[in-house]
Amino acid sequence: MAMSMTTSFRARILIIDDEKKFALACRTVLEEDGHHVRTCMRGCEGLELLRREDFDVVLLDLRLGDMDGMRILEESKSINHKAYIIIMTAFSTVPNAVKAMKMGAFDYLTKPFTDDQLMLAVARAVEKKKLVEENARLREELVDRYGFSNIVGENPKMLEVFKQIERVAPTDSSVLIYGEHGTGKELVARAIHAHSRRALEKFVAIDGSALSPTLLESELFGHVKGAFTGATQDKAGIFQIASKGTLFLDDIANLNLEIQGKLLRVLESREYKPVGASEFKTTEARVISATNKDLRSLTTQGQFREDLYYRINVFPIFLPPLRERQDDIPRLAYHFLHYFCRKMSKRIEGFTEDALEALVKHPWPGNVRQLKNAVERLVIISDDKPSVDLETLLDALETRRLRTSDGVPSTWAEMKSFKKTVLREHYERVERLFLLRALQDHGGNITKAAQAVGMQRSNFSALMKRYRIPAGTPQHSTV
Known part of the structure; x- marks a missing residue:
């Protein structure tokens, strides 16, 4: 007896298999599970349906009478079809199924398979497709909210800023944004985050001039219980909170030399130690810094570490003042x-x-x-x-x-x-x-x-x- 895998999502499924009885049996199981199913016996017919219609999942037999299933898989990718393809294959052709997955297939089923195995494979494909589409929607919302439309400007200097954001956003490189107060440094940092692979992760901003050195160290790296008076419990630092996302350090020139040294260690080794802790933690946070001061000049005056300056200044972006x-x-x-x-x-x-x-x-x-x-x-x-x-x-x-x-x-x-x-x-x-x-x-x-x-x-x-x-x-x- 097949277990119930009924989902509220009614997927559009295409079955391409030249064994009529087998294809109809799969169709019956999937329709009972609430999906809308089409079947076809010939590869060329299945490929034509993929060109004309949208499907969420395709069940594709590798061996068809008129066409190789690999060709259908390859052509479906060339026409940019967004269906998740599950390969159906006999035991003797499992290596080909593995090859098909390397070419972009989502999963494969070895014939003969049970109703439960079929429904489970389809449910996984549907869930994956929903997750990817939801992430894409959230990414679009982020870009709409924090994208270029919020940074108004057609001046050549601003157009160059837009180009720089597009270049550096997909990378994990450190960015240093220069600009006077009020020029929109945080907006640029958010735009970089929104256009990056980290867009769905946290964006955390902290002002280097807003806290005392002691509090700032705790905010950045966290602390353990009993580390200082008032530390009644462990507290996660911003490097932990933003570990897979982006950390925006505004007014970085205001950090004291001790904090600068600890920040350098994080950027170089991805390790940091919470206040009062005996063990190091790791972080994957991308750091975007900002300043309204001449950091190069501060390094010659001994007020800013030269090694940290070079580490954060991998990709500088200059925001022109409004004048x-x-x-x-x-x-x-x-x-x-x-x-x-x-x-x-x-x-x-x-x-x-x-x-x-x-x-x-x-x-x-x-x-x-x-x-x-x-x-x-x-x-x-x-x-x-x-x-x-x-x-x-x-x-x-x-x-x-x-x-x-x-x-x-x-x-x-x-x-x-x-x-x-x-x-x-x-x-x-x-x-x-x-x-x-x-x-x-x-x-x-x-x-x-x-x-x-x-x-x-x-x-x-x-x-x-x-x-x-x-x-x-x-x-x-x-x-």
């Missing part, structure tokens, strides 16, 4: 605008021309992250307006001014950036409102407005063009 790809700012701004409008159920069509120009000219010291935050605030404060105008934009950017803890820049570069920000956010805003008020007071007459404020008409008109103020209509504004 070096200004042509991407409109794309990014609209990308974030649509995103936050959907999230907040608001309807804003876009930016006025002068607002978009101001976005492009803004220095964005916080890069893409700062732009994203600014657009989020714009969506919040833009009530009942079809487009974000310049005044609304300037109001939003005022809260994003470059600041230090005591309000005083610490370097000349910061001082110059601060000066530009103040000029843009205050002087230019007031200058535009100054023009609008003069025009309002004089009914839109440019000559009278210029005379009233003590300017030559040509200069007044030039400023109007700079701020894209239309001529001929009285403007209303308030300072």
Whole structure:
């Protein structure tokens, strides 16, 4: 009596066998198990069905009257058929069945076989196919979520970044991502992971500057019970948690030299020792590092180990700051605008021309992250307006001014950036409102407005063009 192997998955199965009674017997067993089954007696007919229809499993006899089963197996692969093929063979041709498996067959059954053996082989093939398809679906979701569509940019420098991600993702090589704060280093790391063979495994991120050296060592390598005060039980470290996946180490330049030495050992030997442990553990985690500092310079200053630098710098990727790809700012701004409008159920069509120009000219010291935050605030404060105008934009950017803890820049570069920000956010805003008020007071007459404020008409008109103020209509504004 055959055991019940009924599954909720109704597979499409094709049986290719020139023994009619045998093929029909197999069909009966499989249909009773809930599957949809087709049979054919000739190899050429079976091959034609494979070309025209989709099957989950194929039961293929190696010896057919009109064609060798090996040829069907080979041609099924050339037409990229996704069916799992189970070879059926007599004992004398088992070596051929083994050869067929090397060519891509899933399994083989030696004739004669029992109903249970048949159902078990088919169930294994169906389960394997479901698992592979589910993994493919999950991989597609990961790519959709963390793929290139989330890293907006058509600037040549960003297109090169995309190429580099595609090159390095399928490998297990260490990657070092360089970029200022806010350029999207973690997004790039996630994209590498999503396009890698590890995509279905864990992606774990840790910030090298967020924890003290003691806590960081425990986070990375774990600890055993009693290793230090408060260690009441064993704790797995991130290298164990991400063992088959990807570990993203952000701000790696902030690791102290002791942690750097232990990290080097992990990268070279794949071994590490939890805090307080007496034995080593192993890990297969792929490490992607990131920094906003010049590591090469830090190595010459003795602040970063040179051997670790070479070990993590196998494949460097440089992310350009936003100021070096200004042509991407409109794309990014609209990308974030649509995103936050959907999230907040608001309807804003876009930016006025002068607002978009101001976005492009803004220095964005916080890069893409700062732009994203600014657009989020714009969506919040833009009530009942079809487009974000310049005044609304300037109001939003005022809260994003470059600041230090005591309000005083610490370097000349910061001082110059601060000066530009103040000029843009205050002087230019007031200058535009100054023009609008003069025009309002004089009914839109440019000559009278210029005379009233003590300017030559040509200069007044030039400023109007700079701020894209239309001529001929009285403007209303308030300072």
